[in-house]
Amino acid sequence: MLSYILKRIFSAIPVLLGVTLIVYFIISLIPGDPATAILGSFATPENVKILNSQLGLDKPIWQRYFIWLYNILQGDFGRSFSLNRPVIDEILERFNATIILSGTSFVICSILGILFGILSAAYQYSFIDKLITFIVLVGISIPSFFLGMMLILYFAVSVRWFPVSGMYSLYGGGGLWDLINHLVMPSITLSLVALGVIARLVRSSMLEVLRLDYIKTARAKGVKETRVILSHALRSAIITILPILGLQAGFVLSGSVYIEIVFQWPGIGRMLVDAILTRDIMLVQGGVLFIALCYVLFNILVDILQLWLDPRLLRK
C-alpha cells in the first residue's frame, strides 16, 4: 500500500511538469506581451522593447522556462509583472478563498448528487425519478454564469436576502456567519452542474448493481430495502462512484474561475483570468501549478480511498 502511494505521488511530478511546460509555451505563443498590456495606448515598439527588457522578457522562451523552473525548485515563484509583487504572496492570499468556495461546492454536489442518484435508481421510472432527472437536466443545461446573474438579480437585488458579491462584508463583517451568508449563492451556482453529472452517474452505477444476483439474494432473505440499498448496493457502487467524484472535483475547481468573476470572489480563478489578459506569465504559471496540484492530490486521495475500499485492486 505504502509503496503504491509513493509511486502515485512520484508519478504526479511529470504531470505537473507537463502542465507548466504546456501552459508556459501557450502563453508565450499567443500574441501580445506583458509590456503591451502594461503600456496600453502608449505601447510603441520602442517603449515595449525597453519595458520587456526591464521585465527580463528579452531572453528566448526556453531559457526563460528553465530559469522559472530552477527558481521554483528553490521555492521562488517569481514576481508578477502586472501586480508588481511576489506571485507566492498573491496565491497564498487567494488560496483560502478558492478552497472555501470549491470545497463547499464539492461537498454540496457530492452529498446531494449521491442522494439524488440513489433515489432515482431506487425509484426507477417513478415520479421521483422523473422529477430528479428533470431537475438534474435543467441544472446541467443552464450556463453557470447566467444562473449566477439570475440568482443575484432575484436574491440580492430584489428580495435582498444575500449580498451580491464578495466574501466578507467590508464593514463590520468577518466571522463564520458572514462568510456563510456570502457563500450561499456562489456555492450553489458552482455545485449545480457537477451535482447533475454525479446524480446521473450514481443512478446508472446503482442500477447496474441492483440488477446483480446478490441483491436478489438479499431481498429474498428479507433484508429491509433501505439496508439493501445503503449497505449492499451502495457499498459496491461507491467504488465506481469515487473516481467520478475525483473528476468532478477538478470540474468544480476549474468552474470556480467564472463563478469567482460573477460573484467577485477573491480567489485564484479571478486572478488567473486577469493574469491571462495581461499576459502575466509568472502569475498564470503560479495559479495553474496550484490548481493542477490540488487536482492531482485529490485524485491520488481518491485512488487511495478506492484501494482502501476494495483491496483487490492492489493485486491487479
Added chain:
Amino acid sequence: MIGILRATCKIFAVSTLLITFIAHSFAVSANTPDNVLVVGQIAEPKSLDPATVTAVNDFRILMNMYDGLVRYKSGSLEVEPALAKSWEISNGGTTYTFTLKSGIKFHDGSNLDADAVKFNFDRMLDESHPYHDTGPFPLSFFFSAIEKVEVISSDKIKFTLNAPYAPFLSNLAYPTGLIASPEAIKKSGKDFGRNPVGTGAFKFNSWKANEAVIVDKNLNYWDGVAKSDAIIFRPITDGNTRVAEMLSGGLDMMVEVPPVSLSEFSGSEFSIVEQAGPHVWFLILNAKEGPFANKLVRQAANYAINKTAIVEDVLEGTAAVAAGPTPPAFAWAYNNSLSPYPYDPAKAKSLLKEAGVTNAKLTFYVTQGGSGMLDPVAMGTAIQADLSAVGFDVEIKTFEWNTFLGEVNPGLEGKADMAEMAWMTNDPDTLPYLALRTGAWPDKGGFNSGYYSNPEVDKLLEAARSSTDQAERASLYQKMQTIVQDDAPWVFVANWKQNAVTTDKVKNFSLQPSFFLILKDVSK
C-alpha cells in the same frame, strides 16, 4: 427505502431553513456604513505606487492619497499650485523653478522638501539611482525632457529640460508626477506599491486582494480635512455585478456604468453624473497606400459614417460626436468654430466618384474591448454598414486588445486600411504630437499608424510645444485642428462622457474632466 426519501427530505428542509435564517439575519448588511464612502471600481488596482501605474482605474485611487507639485483646477484641465506654492519659467522655457509650500508632511511623518521631490524624479529617470529597481516605470517618458533636477534649498527645486516643452506642467499634474515618501520607498523597496505613503487627503489603511483598498482621512491634510472618514474602493470587474451591487445598496457610488444599465438608475434614490473628458474615439485611416491615400476618399468616409446614430443608439448617449482630433474638454485649446462632418451619404458618394474610386475593398481592424474603446465591436459593425451603404466593401478583422495594439501600433502598412483607436490624454499636445506628426510614424517610435503627413501640421505642433504662452499655444492648436479636420487622416467619431452613479445620500460629488476621482469634499 422510504427511509432514504425521508432523510433527503429532512436534509432539504433543514438546509432551506438554514439558508432562510442566514439570509434574514443578514438582510440589513447591504447598507454601507455612515460617513464611509464605498466606491465601485472597474478592476483591481495594479499597484498604488504612482510612478509605476498606467491605468485610470488606479489613478482614481492615487489622486486621493498623493499630491503632485501642481494639480488640475477642479472642473478643468488647467494647472494650479498644489505642493508647490509658485514656480518660475526661465531660459526660454527650459528651466522650471518651484517653491514648495512649507510644513507639509507625508503620512509617515517625514517632511516634504526639495530632496524628497528630487528623489521621486531621480528614482524614475536615473538608471543609477539606488531605488531605480523599484520600477519599471512605464510612463517615465512623460518626463523624458528632464535633463537634471537640482535642489536649490529645502523649499526650492529646479528642473532643467533639454528643450522647451510646454506640456511639462500638465504632465506634472498627471499621476505619474505624484510625489511619494522617499522614507517609505527606502523602507518597502519593491513592495512600496502595496504600502503606499503620500501627502494626500487620505492615507492608506489596507488592501485585501480582489476585495478592497481602504483609505482613511488624513487629519493633518494641508488643504483641509476630508469630509468622509474613509473610502473603500471595491474592484468589481463584471459590469453587471457592479450594477447589481449598486442597486442592492452595497455601494455608494460606481464609475463607468454600462450604457445599457443607465436606465436602472432613473429612480430618485440615485443620481447620474456625467462629464465629458479629454477622450477621442477615432478611426485611423491608412494614408500611405490603398483608397485612403486619397484625401477625398478619407473625407468621404467621414461623411458616410452616421456618428450621431453611433453616439445615441450604440452608446446610448454616453458620448458626443467628435469634430476633430482635439476633445472639447481642453477648453482653452479647442477650436469652437469646427463642426463635425455631417452625415451625408450623397456627398460621400459624389466625393468617391470625383476620386474615381468604386467598390474599394477595405480591411478594418476592430478590437473586442480595451481602455477607452467603449463598445468597439458594435461600433465597428455600425461603421461597416455605413461604409457599405456608400459603396465600400469592408472586411472586419477582430482582435483581443493586446493583440490589437501589437498589430496597430507598429503601423497599418500592408495589413489594413483602417483601425479603431481611442486616446485619453492630459494635455492637448500629447495625442497630435504622438499620432499626427510625420516624425511620429511608427518606424520613428510614434503612434502615427496611418502615416499621415502634413509639414504645416508638424510645424504648428513643434511651435506649440516650445511656447510657454498659453494663448499662443491655443491659437496654434486651433489652426492645427482646422487643417487636420480638412485633411481627415482619421474619421473623428466620438468624445466619451464619463459617467458615475451615486446614491441620493452622497453630497458634493462631481466628476473631473481629467477622469480622475477627487473625493476629499464628498460627504455622505
